[in-house]
Amino acid sequence: MLVVLSPRMPYALQEWPRMRALAEQAGFQIVAFRDPGVPSSEWEAGLEAAGLPELRAAPVLDQQVAADCRLLNHAPSALVGRCGRWHAWPVLGVMPDGPWLAVLNERREAVACS
Template identity: 55%
Template sequence: MTVLSPRMPYALKEWPRMKAAAESAGFLVIGLRDPRVPDGEWAAAVQAAGQPELIQLPKIDETYAATLGALNHAPASLVTCCGKTHPWPILGVMPTATWLTVLRARVAQLGCSGCC
C-alpha cells in the first residue's frame, strides 16, 4: 500500500515507475491518496502530472494512516504479508533497484515465506 500526495513533488511523477517495478517483481500494489489533500487540489495535481487515471484513487482513512506513520512523507509505502504489516513505512522516491531491495527486505523481515 502506498500513500501519495501531490505536496511532495516527485510522489506523483515517479509513481508509475515505482508501481510498475513492484508489480513486475510480483508485489500487489495498492495506491491510496493523502486524505488531507482537498479533492480540487488532487484533481489539479493529477492532471498537471499527466496521470488523470489517478483521479479516482481512494483516500486512505486518516486515523489509520496516522497510526501507520504513512502521513509524514509521500510516497509512504507499507508492506503487508501473511497478515502482518511491517512497522516501518518506506518513505520517498528511490531508484528502482533500491526500491525492490527495500520491498524484499521488508517481506523477509516479516518472516514471510511464499504466502504472499
C-alpha cells in the same frame, strides 16, 4: 503493498509510474490511497499535471489509520505486508530502482507467514 500518494511532494506523482511498475514486476500487489490531508481539487490538479488519470479513483486513506501507520507527511509512503501482517516500518519517498526494490524485498522477507 499499501501506498499513500500526495501531490504535495514534488516527485511523488511524477515518479510513481516507474516505482509502481518495478514493484509490480517484483510481484507486489499495490493498493494506492490519496493523502487524507489533500483536498479533492488539489488531488485532481496534481493528477492532471502528472498525467495520472488512473489515480482519480484512489480512495482517501482514513486520517487515523494513516497517522497510526506513520504514512503522513511524506509521499510516497508504502507499507509492505503479506499473510495478513504489515511490516512496522513504512518505506518513505522516491528512490532509484535498485534501492526501491531492495527495501521492498527486505520488508517482504521480514514479514513472516505462519
